[in-house]
Amino acid sequence: MTGRALxxxxxTFRHRISRPKFTNPWFTKPGPGVFGLxxxxxxxxxxxxxGPNGAGKTTLLRILAGIMPIDEGKIRxxxxxxxxxxxxxxxxxxxxxxxxxxxxxxxxxASVNQTIRQFSALRDTPVAPEKLLKLxxxxxxxxxxxxxxxxxxxxxxxxxxxxxxxxxxxxxDEPFNGLDPVAAKSVEQMIKQLSNQGxxxxxxxxxxxxxxxxxDKLLLIHRGxxxxxxxxxxxxxKLGLADRIEIGGKGELPDLAKLIGSGTILEQTVDxxxxxxxxxHADDASIKNIVQAGHHIxxxxxxxxxxxxxxxxxxxxxxxxIGLEVQASxxxxxxxxxxxx
Amino acid sequence: xxxxxxxxxxxQIIAEKLRSTRMIVMLPILILFIPxxxxxxxxxxxxxxxxxxPDNVMEVMFYTSLGIVFAGTMCGVLLSYDGISKxxxxxxxxxxxxQPMPREEQAMGLALGHWLAILIPVWALWLISTLIxxxxxxxGIALPExxxxxxxxxxxxxxxxxxxxxxxxxxxxxxxSVAFGVGMWFLFTFLWALVTSMVxxxxxxxxxxxxxxxxxxxxxxxxxxSPNGVFHHLLETNLADVDRGVxxxxxxxxxxxxxxxxxxxxxxxxxxxxx
Numbered sequence: 001m002t003g004r005a006l007x008x009x010x011x012t013f014r015h016r017i018s019r020p021k022f023t024n025p026w027f028t029k030p031g032p033g034v035f036g037l038x039x040x041x042x043x044x045x046x047x048x049x050x051g052p053n054g055a056g057k058t059t060l061l062r063i064l065a066g067i068m069p070i071d072e073g074k075i076r077x078x079x080x081x082x083x084x085x086x087x088x089x090x091x092x093x094x095x096x097x098x099x100x101x102x103x104x105x106x107x108x109x110a111s112v113n114q115t116i117r118q119f120s121a122l123r124d125t126p127v128a129p130e131k132l133l134k135l136x137x138x139x140x141x142x143x144x145x146x147x148x149x150x151x152x153x154x155x156x157x158x159x160x161x162x163x164x165x166x167x168x169x170x171x172x173d174e175p176f177n178g179l180d181p182v183a184a185k186s187v188e189q190m191i192k193q194l195s196n197q198g199x200x201x202x203x204x205x206x207x208x209x210x211x212x213x214x215x216d217k218l219l220l221i222h223r224g225x226x227x228x229x230x231x232x233x234x235x236x237x238k239l240g241l242a243d244r245i246e247i248g249g250k251g252e253l254p255d256l257a258k259l260i261g262s263g264t265i266l267e268q269t270v271d272x273x274x275x276x277x278x279x280x281h282a283d284d285a286s287i288k289n290i291v292q293a294g295h296h297i298x299x300x301x302x303x304x305x306x307x308x309x310x311x312x313x314x315x316x317x318x319x320x321x322i323g324l325e326v327q328a329s330x331x332x333x334x335x336x337x338x339x340x341x
Numbered sequence: 342x343x344x345x346x347x348x349x350x351x352x353q354i355i356a357e358k359l360r361s362t363r364m365i366v367m368l369p370i371l372i373l374f375i376p377x378x379x380x381x382x383x384x385x386x387x388x389x390x391x392x393x394x395p396d397n398v399m400e401v402m403f404y405t406s407l408g409i410v411f412a413g414t415m416c417g418v419l420l421s422y423d424g425i426s427k428x429x430x431x432x433x434x435x436x437x438x439x440q441p442m443p444r445e446e447q448a449m450g451l452a453l454g455h456w457l458a459i460l461i462p463v464w465a466l467w468l469i470s471t472l473i474x475x476x477x478x479x480x481g482i483a484l485p486e487x488x489x490x491x492x493x494x495x496x497x498x499x500x501x502x503x504x505x506x507x508x509x510x511x512x513x514x515x516x517x518s519v520a521f522g523v524g525m526w527f528l529f530t531f532l533w534a535l536v537t538s539m540v541x542x543x544x545x546x547x548x549x550x551x552x553x554x555x556x557x558x559x560x561x562x563x564x565x566x567s568p569n570g571v572f573h574h575l576l577e578t579n580l581a582d583v584d585r586g587v588x589x590x591x592x593x594x595x596x597x598x599x600x601x602x603x604x605x606x607x608x609x610x611x612x613x614x615x616x
Contacts, residue, residue: 065439068615091441099439101616104432110357121349122440122447161436 004079005169005200006041006064011073013063034060034224037073041169041200046191048211049204050307051221057204058102060221061171064202066093078168098167102174102204104158106146112157113142116164125165136160137186151178159187170194170201176210188214208307218307220314227314232305239313240280241305247290248276248299259289278303346442347450354454358420359461367416371466374412379405379470383477398482399579401474402490406576408470409494410530410569413463417501418522421455425509425614426518435616448611452604456502460495467494486579493575496596500568501526503603510610529567537563561585565595 014033021027034056041047051057062068069090075082077096082089106115116129133139136156141149149157155178162170172191176184188210191201205211211218218235220228228235236242244266253275256265263282269275276299279286287300312319358364381387382404388394395401428434437447471490475481501522508521537560546555564570565587574592577583 062435062616067435067438091443094439095441097439099436101432101435101439104436106433107431108357109360110353114353118349118353119436119440121346121353122437122442124346124442158436 003043004040004076005043005045006039006078007074007076008037008039008064009074009076011037011039011063011075012071013059013068014071015059032056032059032224033071034063034221037226039219039226039229041202043168043198043200044195045217046195046201046203046215047217047219048208048215048307049202049219049221050208050211050311052311055221056224057221058173059224061099061101061173061202061204064093064169065097065099065171066090067099096167097169097171098162098164099171100158100162100173100175103151103177104154106149106154106157108146111143111145112138112149115146115157116160119161119164123165127164132160132163135163135190137183152180152183155179156183156187168199170199172201172203172205174205175203176205176207184210211307212305218310220307220311222311222315228310232307232310235310235314236305239310241310241313242280243282244278244280244303245282245286246276246278246299246301246303247287247297248274249290250274250296250298252295253277254290254293254295256290259293260286261289274298344446347446347453350447350450351454351457354424354451355458355461358455358458361420363420364458364462367412367419368462370412371408371416371462374408375405375463375466376470376473378408379473380477383474385477396478398471398474398478398480399486399490399576401478402471403573403576403580405470405474406494406572409463409467409497410572413459413494413498414501414530414569415523415526416463417459417498418505418526419519420459421502421505422509422519422522423515424451424455424506426512426515429513429616430515432616434614438614438616444612444614445608448608451611452503452506452607455506456499459498459502463494463498464491467491489575489579493572493596496575496600497568497572500599500603503607507603507607507610510607510614529569533563533567533569558586561587565591568599571595571599 012033012035014030014035016028017031019027019029032054037060049057049060059068063070067090075089075093077092082092086092110118112133113129116127116132120127129142130139133142136159138153138156138160141153146154146157155175159172159175162172170191175187175191179187191203192214195201203211203215212232215232217230218228218232219226220235228239230238233242250273253268253270256268256277256279260279261283263279263286266278266280268277283289287297291297308319379401382389382395382401389404395404425434428437438444440447467490471482471487504525505518505522508525509518512518512521540563541556541559544555544559546559547553561574564574564585571592574585574587575596577585578589578592
């Protein structure tokens with residue numbers, strides 16, 4: 001299925017920050033938000049939204065979900081510009097979009113089935129809870145109360161609610177949080193299936209390494225602005241991060257400057273017995289030259305795209321500065337709540 | 342005005358609240374305060390302070406309304422103070438706000454659900470109390486009086502519930518909303534007498550003098566500014582020989598204002614609320 005699912009044109013929204021004054025206790029001033037966003041989402045496309053804490057990811061998702069109004073700009077849904085004459089813009093968005101917020105802590109004595117039915121009333125959509133729960137792998141817990149669910153099961157329930165009414169656009173905020181690796185993989189497969197059926201998906205995730213190879217397009221957001229927007233390959237090229245190889249070997253470090261021709265040495269490290277280097281735009285003969293010079297190569301591979309590196313490059317900041325730390329397992333996000341979020 | 346989806350939301354809240362631990366804790370208090378007071382005040386030998394001896398059903402029910410003021414309203418506050426703040430705290434509010442149902446209808450479902458959750462048990466106990474008093478005094482009551490009595494109870498509970506829900510829309514933690522609700526209950530239940538005395542004193546009225554007509558008039562007027570006061574004005578419309586300078590129509594208009602204004606406030610809050 002093709003066609004434009006959603007378009008944002010110069011969309012701006014700023015949070016109002018309370019600054020009470022003696023003369024006006026309700027005084028607010030514009031705070032952080034998102035500024036002049038232009039974005040196109042095609043049907044069936046999977047977009048990854050990445051940015052540091054407080055960059056505006058959640059705000060952007062809430063705007064798209066019709067929770068927050070826009071201050072300026074236009075929104076086109078399936079090619080048609082949303083017009084307030086046809087009803088509130090946020091409501092028109094809500095009718096077409098499924099939203100799964102980050103870490104919903106479902107609690108209470110209501111059962112999973114009852115919760116699904118309650119939300120079907122809010123969506124004005126008749127739903128078959130069994131079918132929906134089967135889709136997210138929660139069938140066996142349909143009669144369990146919300147208090148009995150684990151965090152992973154709560155994530156699945158959030159996903160089930162987002163899928164109600166078969167939305168054409170799905171917004172997923174940290175969908176893999178709390179899921180075990182197998183469950184995360186099954187959610188990933190389900191997202192791909194939905195994408196094949198024409199559902200456009202935006203995923204905001206801190207588990208950035210998991211997004212590579214899974215998303216069609218990447219949005220890098222920083223301080224409320226899109227700093228990069230395109231396929232991972234395009235962004236790599238634009239940011240000068242493409243065509244890099246990593247070479248590792250034993251023994252002395254080769255004289256790389258002579259052996260790699262027109263390539264650029266980005267990084268080289270040496271310890272007692274091994275060496276490694278990263279070279280960009282290396283000649284085809286580079287490896288051959290190193291081997292012919294008598295060096296022992298143990299590893300040679302294309303450097304995999306690194307979204308964190310892209311973000312650093314796009315923002316001109318160091319990893320520590322932007323505060324996005326990626327753990328080795330890539331399973332547990334580090335999260336700090338900013339004022340905005 | 343009400344569609345099935347609003348009713349579905351309300352029904353879900355009612356079911357949840359009626360089965361909640363809070364309700365289990367509050368129910369004995371309500372039973373003690375409403376039918377308990379009705380039983381005591383309908384005793385043929387009862388003598389109230391000031392030598393008052395209630396001798397008809399509506400008069401006894403008027404004094405029984407103390408149970409509504411003290412227990413019913415407090416239970417209403419405790420049942421609804423986290424109506425929105427809990428959802429905000431858990432993230433469920435964001436899921437609800439992203440659904441296509443208009444916010445106004447969501448607000449209506451929330452208000453209706455929380456109100457009925459306290460109204461159902463209180464009305465049941467009020468009915469039992471009325472029957473007890475009728476049985477003990479061996480008197481009947483007219484339908485208009487009964488309707489006015491039940492409507493008054495319904496209205497005061499609505500005011501407290503809607504104020505608690507409004508507070509809940511502002512607060513980002515449970516403590517703030519419960520503090521607002523309990524604070525409001527405390528102000529109108531206990532401190533309003535102080536406010537009345539201060540205003541009367543500032544107006545040159547002899548506060549200490551019992552049955553001072555000027556004091557009764559000021560008290561009657563200031564009661565229109567308090568939900569508990571309006572509630573008593575409404576119940577007084579059923580009593581003969583009570584004149585505090587406020588005609589019944591004024592009491593009902595005041596009740597309408599107390600109903601509509603907070604409702605509009607709540608609706609407006611819900612239309613602009615953010616997770």
